[in-house]
Amino acid sequence: MTLQPRPAIEIPQLIAPLVVAGVAILLLAALREPTRQRFSAIIIAGAGAAYISGGLGPWEFAFCAVMTVVAFRGLTDYRWIGAGWLMHSAWDVLHHLYGNPIIPIAPLSSFGCAVCDVALAV
Numbered sequence: 462m463t464l465q466p467r468p469a470i471e472i473p474q475l476i477a478p479l480v481v482a483g484v485a486i487l488l489l490a491a492l493r494e495p496t497r498q499r500f501s502a503i504i505i506a507g508a509g510a511a512y513i514s515g516g517l518g519p520w521e522f523a524f525c526a527v528m529t530v531v532a533f534r535g536l537t538d539y540r541w542i543g544a545g546w547l548m549h550s551a552w553d554v555l556h557h558l559y560g561n562p563i564i565p566i567a568p569l570s571s572f573g574c575a576v577c578d579v580a581l582a583v
Contacts, residue, residue: 462559467568478573482580499536505545506532508578512552516560524552546582550575 509528513521535541553575564570
């Protein structure tokens with residue numbers, strides 16, 4: 462695999478994903494349990510499929526399958542949801558370096574997603 466050219470990362474590319482994570486956390490906090498946990502697990506499942514055809518070939522399908530299991534486990538244990546966000550963050554980094562960005566017209570979108578996902582995991 463070859464490194465993909467990307468623009469320089471500046472302060473706004475670090476702050477904006479943290480704001481997005483903060484807004485997501487506030488919105489999720491409005492849900493009562495167990496709805497919050499179930500909805501979070503569904504979001505993790507969707508995040509696992511976000512990069513299908515993202516430039517890493519058959520690994521995209523393997524990652525999606527693993528994230529499906531993690532999301533299922535997250536239905537009953539929040540630790541799996543946190544693990545899913547960290548796994549997706551690592552996948553974001555791989556796409557930032559070697560694959561296609563999560564938003565094709567935004568070359569740093571995978572980097573931003575990685576930052577956001579770590580904040581959500583915490």
